[in-house]
Amino acid sequence: MGARAIWKAELHLGEETVPVKLYSAAQDRNIHFKLLHEVDHVPIQQRRVNPLTDETVPYEATRRAYEVQRDLFVVLDEGELASAQPEPSRAITVTRFVDPSLINHQWYERPYYLGPDGHEEDYFALAEALATQGREGVARWTMRGKGYVGALRAEGPYLMLIALRSADEIIPAAELEPPSGRALAKEELKLAEQLVEALSGEFRPEDFRDEYRHRVQELIEAKQEGKSLPARTYEPQPASDSLSASLKASLKKAGLKRAG
Amino acid sequence: MATSKRARRGQRNGSHRSGGDDRPDDMAQGRAFWSGTISFGLVSIPVELFPATRSSTVHFRMLSPDGTPVRRRYYCPEHNQDVEADEIVRGYEIAKGEYVVLHDEELESLEPQKSRDIDLRLFVNVAEIPPTYFERAYYLAPAGNSNKAYRLLAEVMQQTGKAGIATFVMRDKEYLVAILAENHILRAEALRFYDELRTPEDVGLPPKPRVDRDRVAKFERIIRKHTADKLDPDEMLDEQSRRLMDIVEQKYEAQQDVVRPELPEEDEDDEPSTVNLLEVIRRSLQSGGSKSGGSLSSGRSGTKGRTPKSAPADKAAPGRATTKGRDARQGRGKPQAEHDEGPPGRSVAALGSKTKDELYERARSLDIAGRSGMSKDQLIEAIRRHG
Numbered sequence: 138m139g140a141r142a143i144w145k146a147e148l149h150l151g152e153e154t155v156p157v158k159l160y161s162a163a164q165d166r167n168i169h170f171k172l173l174h175e176v177d178h179v180p181i182q183q184r185r186v187n188p189l190t191d192e193t194v195p196y197e198a199t200r201r202a203y204e205v206q207r208d209l210f211v212v213l214d215e216g217e218l219a220s221a222q223p224e225p226s227r228a229i230t231v232t233r234f235v236d237p238s239l240i241n242h243q244w245y246e247r248p249y250y251l252g253p254d255g256h257e258e259d260y261f262a263l264a265e266a267l268a269t270q271g272r273e274g275v276a277r278w279t280m281r282g283k284g285y286v287g288a289l290r291a292e293g294p295y296l297m298l299i300a301l302r303s304a305d306e307i308i309p310a311a312e313l314e315p316p317s318g319r320a321l322a323k324e325e326l327k328l329a330e331q332l333v334e335a336l337s338g339e340f341r342p343e344d345f346r347d348e349y350r351h352r353v354q355e356l357i358e359a360k361q362e363g364k365s366l367p368a369r370t371y372e373p374q375p376a377s378d379s380l381s382a383s384l385k386a387s388l389k390k391a392g393l394k395r396a397g
Numbered sequence: 398m399a400t401s402k403r404a405r406r407g408q409r410n411g412s413h414r415s416g417g418d419d420r421p422d423d424m425a426q427g428r429a430f431w432s433g434t435i436s437f438g439l440v441s442i443p444v445e446l447f448p449a450t451r452s453s454t455v456h457f458r459m460l461s462p463d464g465t466p467v468r469r470r471y472y473c474p475e476h477n478q479d480v481e482a483d484e485i486v487r488g489y490e491i492a493k494g495e496y497v498v499l500h501d502e503e504l505e506s507l508e509p510q511k512s513r514d515i516d517l518r519l520f521v522n523v524a525e526i527p528p529t530y531f532e533r534a535y536y537l538a539p540a541g542n543s544n545k546a547y548r549l550l551a552e553v554m555q556q557t558g559k560a561g562i563a564t565f566v567m568r569d570k571e572y573l574v575a576i577l578a579e580n581h582i583l584r585a586e587a588l589r590f591y592d593e594l595r596t597p598e599d600v601g602l603p604p605k606p607r608v609d610r611d612r613v614a615k616f617e618r619i620i621r622k623h624t625a626d627k628l629d630p631d632e633m634l635d636e637q638s639r640r641l642m643d644i645v646e647q648k649y650e651a652q653q654d655v656v657r658p659e660l661p662e663e664d665e666d667d668e669p670s671t672v673n674l675l676e677v678i679r680r681s682l683q684s685g686g687s688k689s690g691g692s693l694s695s696g697r698s699g700t701k702g703r704t705p706k707s708a709p710a711d712k713a714a715p716g717r718a719t720t721k722g723r724d725a726r727q728g729r730g731k732p733q734a735e736h737d738e739g740p741p742g743r744s745v746a747a748l749g750s751k752t753k754d755e756l757y758e759r760a761r762s763l764d765i766a767g768r769s770g771m772s773k774d775q776l777i778e779a780i781r782r783h784g
Contacts, residue, residue: 139601151619160600162529166593167570170487171496172471178496179475181485187461188468189659194461201457202466202656203645210460211645212654221640232632233625240628242523242577242586243449245531250595252602259616261608266616272624275632284637288528294605295597299528303635306451308536308675315581316682318544321552329553332438333520337559340521342530342573342591345564349571352507353499357489360497380440380546387438 144280145254148263148289148296149230155259157229159280162248162297168353223279229298231274231289240273240288241309244301251289251296260296267291328384335391431567432540433513435576435583437550443541444515446567447678449534449584455638455645464656508566515574515585517561523577526560530588537576537583538681547583554578560586582682 142158172181185194201218202210253260267273267290274289276298288299435442459467471480487504488496539547554560560575574585648654 173488174473184472185467199459234620243534248529262612263616270620304633310579337520340525383439
């Protein structure tokens with residue numbers, strides 16, 4: 138097997154460079170549909186229209202504009218749009234190394250594997266060094282006309298680059314105020330903690346399946362063969378009134394499950 | 398890959414994933430919300446869900462040569478005519494030009510009955526979840542009377558460094574989430590499913606050769622030399638967006654290439670006006686549990702009104718979705734009415750103040766065909782016709 142590299146690049150760290158290839162680490166498993174005209178099942182297209190005249194507007198004739206206020210636009214021309222683009226470059230420049238805890242989960246957007254592109258020893262030595270030092274690199278690069286920030290990290294013996302969202306895209310928890318109210322009862326806190334403890338385990342991602350996606354797949358296959366799917370059953374759940382009573386009951390249940 | 402989202406939105410060309418098509422963008426623009434219930438043992442915590450990311454930073458609209466924003470129409474090349482959303486079905490291509498047709502009702506019947514339940518049956522150490530799994534974050538705010546239970550769960554999550562793991566279906570897509578707490582606020586981190594990530598073997602990375610200790614030491618020295626104890630905030634910014642916004646601001650100041658197009662009467666377009674997501678979440682966190690105020694729908698309905706032209710904050714930062722005063726105003730005076738499910742087919746104005754999510758739910762309860770492919774306008778129109 139093997140995946141195709143999507144980009145060839147050079148890692149720049151201080152005065153060292155390491156040639157790498159970039160591979161997507163995430164793969165699209167979504168089921169893709171086409172929109173069809175119901176009467177003849179012909180794939181639907183979309184056309185751009187001017188709503189005032191109802192005429193089709195060809196792509197070349199469109200202009201880009203930013204809506205500064207509702208229905209008030211500033212139009213940018215091609216030159217202005219292009220002037221904001223970063224210079225093309227093959228460099229993935231690591232600017233600093235940090236403790237991984239500085240990178241909030243909220244920032245992670247898309248993971249890539251880096252593979253060696255020649256100079257294998259340097260590649261694997263760098264991955265090993267990141268692991269022994271317990272650091273991640275903050276890297277910047279430009280790919281297909283767009284600038285990225287990412288976290289360079291060791292994944293087993295390999296290197297991984299995780300594209301991060303820019304700071305402007307994130308709403309940090311620190312800028313929000315948590316809900317307030319009367320102090321929580323110590324007993325309830327303790328019960329809740331015990332319940333979390335009782336339900337604690339290892340993160341085994343393979344235990345979770347995209348059930349809905351699989352059922353859509355099954356439905357497609359069944360329909361292809363002219364069959365239908367059996368209906369599923371519904372199990373209602375009691376609502377909770379008293380917090381501590383519910384916690385106690387839950388604990389009891391969790392304990393039983395564990396013992397059983 | 399922030400810009401590609403925009404590109405995709407622009408080029409939705411019939412082929413889209415099983416998820417509600419423009420849903421992530423809706424969420425990211427703060428236009429819609431989802432509500433559900435976290436189950437924690439036998440404790441139920443009703444919550445509202447808000448995007449914790451603002452999606453890509455600069456969003457350009459496409460204008461016709463005369464300055465009117467372009468609209469998209471579905472078009473059948475065979476009939477050579479426009480097609481309404483309720484004349485569209487979804488097809489899965491099994492061979493070239495051959496489709497299995499799926500109707501919305503069929504897809505909805507596949508959803509679990511308790512699709513609004515986020516049932517936390519497993520808690521793990523947050524640090525144990527590999528970063529590659531994290532895809533997108535959503536804040537949770539207490540709803541109903543859940544303030545106390547919410548705070549309790551948040552407190553315990555934070556103290557123990559744990560996350561509750563669960564799956565749930567949110568309109569046409571199943572999500573695996575890790576619910577964790579930061580600053581005593583619950584956040585659902587949507588995770589990728591196991592089969593959505595490749596292994597090094599899938600990619601075909603070579604096995605590790607013997608590596609010289611000296612070579613490793615060389616890189617260790619570089620790492621130590623360039624280690625910093627914090628991030629550089631400037632480095633984490635999207636420079637391209639900044640540059641574009643600078644150009645926009647300059648031109649706006651100079652009143653250069655500024656257009657105010659004439660729009661058709663009923664043009665309730667589906668594109669986002671600026672919504673201050675931060676303010677919306679703030680209000681929701683504070684009001685949650687008291688059953689009033691601060692929902693995303695009220696924020697949205699506020700933006701439907703014209704922005705006061707004279708607001709000075711607007712000038713300083715056109716549209717960067719941070720003009721606090723403006724957005725704070727928007728939410729007020731529009732309390733919870735939108736939450737009440739009135740009889741279907743009321744006035745268009747009342748429908749217009751609903752979020753797309755709410756309209757979709759309404760369309761679903763009325764069993765309106767083709768609803769999943771409909772824009773907000775089309776949903777409103779279909780519901781109105783139905784009534």
